[in-house]
Amino acid sequence: MKGLIFNIQRFSTKDGPGIRTTVFFKGCNVNCAWCHNPESIDGDLMLRFDSKRCINCGRCAEVCRYSATEMIEGRRLYHLEKCTLCGDCVPACGEGALEMVGKNYTAEELYSIIIKDEDFYRESGGGVTFSGGEPLLQQEFLLDMLKRCKAAGLHTSLDTALNVEWSSIEEVLPWVDLVLLDIKGMNSERHLRNTGVSNEKILENAEKLSATGVEIIVRMPIVKGLNDSIEELRAAAAFLKDWQNLSAVELLPYHSLGVDKSSEYEALEAQKRFEAPDSDLIDKARELFNRSE
Ligand code: SF4
Ligand code: SF4
Structure with a gap:
């Protein structure tokens, strides 16, 4: 069995605590209009x-x-x-x-790259993050990697949009220390327009996840005119209000990296350029969530 990976970022500091290796799985079943990794969506080379x-x-x-x-x-x-x-x-x-x-790795090959920086993980409280794309779409390979990393005592994070069956999530959770949960909007119609999928299954899975006790950091991309209404943000704050295991809400203002990237792939449609939200909106949103980022 092999996993299709499109990037491996060593010494990453943005995808969980400490110094980490972030492994980006190729293939995603959510197609955000603003995706900063548009090359991740297609599950092929x-x-x-x-x-x-x-x-x-x-x-x-x-x-x-x-x-x-x-x-x-x-x-x-x-x-x-x-x-x-x-x-x-x-x-x-x-x-x-x-x-x-995109490159196909065996679990042994990928693990040998991850474990190279074991000393840095231990000194910094870091570890490994499986991101994407959607890692849960390559669930068997992901599970194999998680088990190997946990057997070596590494801290593991899973970056996911949860747009999969709950059984797939449940199966990997015993080997996950932290879930980086991407929430792209609370309004189902707008979610469908912005990402190509509605959000019912995602929110249902998110509620189930919150009940498991696994540590969660919610990450919310905010794009002007698409998901930056105060109603949308209030709904998200209300949704997360009682989550005991939520350690942070990270707001991610839009940036246009995906526009330039999409122009480098003849297989991709040119990505539309959007705008970052107003800074006072971000301040208001931070107040709403009332949690440190
Ligand atoms: S353009 Fe031709 S040589 Fe290049 S990858 Fe495609 S088929 Fe192969
Ligand atoms: S035509 Fe362009 S892409 Fe093709 S080999 Fe020459 S420089 Fe490279």
């Missing part, structure tokens, strides 16, 4: 193309056996529908303009 580096030398077209890349009037032209993601063009490009995003 993807070819990344950086047009700024491309000098239209034609080497990628020469090696492509499927006519997925050709040179037309001196310019590289890519045909997504013909591309088999074989990866032959990547090393052929001497300019570093092409990259295959």
Whole structure:
């Protein structure tokens, strides 16, 4: 069994306590309009193309056996529908303009990377975070990784949107110390519009999660005009009010990283640019949640 991973970030300090390794699983079943990792949504390999580096030398077209890349009037032209993601063009490009995003790891391979920084985790109170994408969509592989990490005494965090069956969550929880729970809005219709899925299952799972006693940090992306109404934030504060195991609510004002990233994937639609919420709205939201971030 292998896990499809699109990034491994060592010495991360933003995904749980201390110094951590954050492992980003590829594939997600929530499609946020503002996603800052748009390459994470597709659960398959993807070819990344950086047009700024491309000098239209034609080497990628020469090696492509499927006519997925050709040179037309001196310019590289890519045909997504013909591309088999074989990866032959990547090393052929001497300019570093092409990259295959996503790599299949065995549990042994991934664990050997994570455990390299064991001393840093212990000294800083850190550990490992499984993020994505949605790690629970590769549940069997995730469970294997969690068990290995817990057997080594590592602190484990799971970053999830909970848009899966409760049984999948329940099965991994005994090996999870901290859940980083992404809540993207309380209004079901708006949630559907903003993410492509409604939020009933997510909120139902969130309530069940809060009853398990596992430590939870809620993370809420806030995007102007999409989910930044005071009603929406009040509803979230009311929803979380009685959670005994909630250690923080982190508000994440929108940033436009996903716009630039999406332009580097010919398989992705260009992401729309949104705006960050007003700073006084964030101040009000912090008051509402009345918890330190
Ligand atoms: S090999 Fe690289 S630089 Fe040359 S045309 Fe292809 S992508 Fe552009
Ligand atoms: S990944 Fe393979 S099929 Fe796709 S463009 Fe590159 S060489 Fe051609």
